[in-house]
Amino acid sequence: MNWYTSSRLLSADLKRRDLLRGAGVLTGIAIASQLPQQVIAQPRFSGYPFTLGVASGDPLADGIVLWTRLAPDPLKGGGMPNHSVPVRWQIATDEGMKRVVKSGTELAIAEFAHSVHVDVRGLQPGRHYWYRFKAGNEMSPIGRTRTAPARNQRLNRLRFALVNCQDWQNGYYTAYKHVAEEDLDLVVHVGDYIYEYGPEPGGPRQHNSPEIVSLADYRNRYALYKGDPNLQAAHAAFPWAVTWDDHEVENNYAGNISENNDAIDQFLTRRAAAYQAYYEHMPLRRLSLPNGSDLRLYRRLQFGDLAQFNILDTRQYRTNQPCDDGLKPLCEAALDPNATMTGQTQERWLFEGLQRSPARWNIIAQQVMFSQFDFDPRPEMQVFNTDQWDGYVAARERVLAFLDRQQPSNPIVLAGDIHSSWVHDIKRDFNRPESRTIGTEFVSTSISSGFPTQFIQPVTLALSNNPHTKFFNGALRGYVRCDLNRKHWQSDYRVVSTIRKPEATISTVASFVVEDGKPGAQRA
Structure with missing residues (x-):
């Protein structure tokens, strides 16, 4: 979700609608058992066939x-x-x-x-x-690649990178060059692997087509992104665990509701194309084989007795954003007890997995910022991003109540989406700073997607109204390197010197530690 690009999105409304009308209708998506009749055992190719790595x-x-x-x-x-x-x-x-x-x-x-x-x-x-x-x-x-340790094995260390949001047009993927050079066991991607937009001026490189809507469009867009040598190097160096956010389909979509409220059947046709292309280009099991406009993406990964990843999908099953979406004061709909980010089935699956988990660190890897944040620096005013969990107050409260009641070991929430770096203490009641800290959230900046400089100062000023927020940086792109052992978790915020040129240096702008059994982040 690009909450800061509303003017651009408004200007794109007519263009997007026209493209959807002209996209044509998919006749259906083949399932695995529907194979072509002809199989060529000794193919001859017009060029090197492994161009996407x-x-x-x-x-x-x-x-x-x-x-x-x-x-x-x-x-x-x-x-x-x-x-x-x-x-x-x-x-x-x-x-x-x-x-x-x-x-x-x-x-x-x-x-x-x-x-x-x-x-x-x-x-x-x-x-x-x-x-x-x-x-x-x-x-x-x-x-x-690397297999996971046995489920019951005593594991002393795990290292992974948290990445997201790689807008091709906005900059180069030099961050992935440095990811590939890290000593890691895993890469976790929490969404916006591609962007659906058409060409936009001002960036160092451009998309190769208008805004994408058809299966062929999405395939070509993935091919453009996956042709990047730095992205290929990071994929070839480590196993990845992936989930999507919105731009793999369309900005800010929610369930079967498009950003522009297009006819549901029309949007689901587009979603089916996008979901199929996602499956085609990701290292996913048959569990995630698409069925029309549906694709099961939430799943669980276990790393010995040290870490359990609960990988969520907060787009496919969510109810519509309240308050007409965007950055604004909360309306009554934001408090709707029936609103959901995950759907009831996935929410129940998450709670059951956390309740049974033997892991020391219980990780919820998902798309958008979980912790409350009031973006208005004025104490008498409140402004929230309703595409994040702030727009789904009751859904977040159910998660907070579960964590408080069941107390799974060391809950850690991972997020992306907002193209900036954040660290939050997860409070039982965000409106009461003195309430108990029940977990920690790490939000990674983007690989290349931009955060407008004019928003950095207002957000920085708003930190005083959000005492649970320990860190914010909107100026730099990169990833989070997470290193966890039996005593503590360390998150290093790794940033590149530039995304405007193919070459860039890497540095650590901040590091935070969570001690085993003591929720909340401290500067390393």
Whole structure:
């Protein structure tokens, strides 16, 4: 959600509506069992087919998902014929791929843009593996991945990067170059992997099409983004756990409601296209195979007895934003007890998982800022972002009440979306600063998406009205490096010197520590 871009969005309304009217109607999305009749065993490609690189994701103690997509002409639909192609894969215990421990063949299906998702099982827990693909006579780059430790294993350390919001047009992905050079076990992406906008002036590079609405549009946009060498390097270096926010479909959509209140069937056609393209380009298991305009994305990852990730989807099931959306005082609808960010089923799933968790650190990885924040620096006024949890007060209260009552070990909320860095103490009652701290929230700045400089000073001034907020920085782009052990969690806010040039240095602008059993963040 770009709460600060309302003027641009208003000017884009007519353009977006016209594009949707002209997009055409998808006749349906193929399911995995509907394969093309023709399979070409020895394909010949018009160019190198692995232009989008390789990736892995969702590590288990005995398995990993391997991903690639055949696309010799990536920005023009992929450049593949309309038939399936067998893709061989190998996974080895050495970088030179000499000690292959698992191998097989997977069909790259035309209906899914010749993407490949291999759910490898039978691996050893907590160890590195290397993998590659082969199609015809062409070989992919070699990627590195790592399985999770056994569920009940005593684990002493886990390191991961929190990333989000990578607007191609706004800047270069140099942050990903530095992510790839970190010593990590995992990368967690909490949304806005692509942006749906058309070309916009002023940035160092531009989108390759008008605003995207069709399946072909979304595929080409992913191909543009995934062609970035720094993004490919970060994918090839570590397994990723991904979830989406809004721009993978359309800015600020909520459930089946579009930003511009387009007809529901029309918007769901667009959402179906966007969801399919997301699945096609992410290292996801068949659990997330799209079914029309629905896709199950929330899931849980376990890392020994140290950490449990509850990965949420706060877009697909949410009720509409209250108060006409945006940055404003709360209206009565923001207090509606029936309003939800997650839907009842996902909320119940979250509570059940937290209640049963054996982990020392219980992580809720989701999209938008969870903690309350009054953006108005004037004490007598209050202004909130109603696309965040501040617009869903009752839904947040249910989470706060659960955390307070059940007290899962060390709850940590991760978020992105707002293109700036934040640290919050999660209070039982945000309106009473003296109330108990029951958790900690870390919000990562963007990889490249912008935060307008004119908003930095007002937000900084508003910090005095929000004593639970320990840190804010809106000027710098980057990621959060999280390093957790049995005694404490440390979050390092890593920032690049510029996104306007392909090369940039990296530094740590701030570090915060949470001690085991003591919720709330302290400066490291």
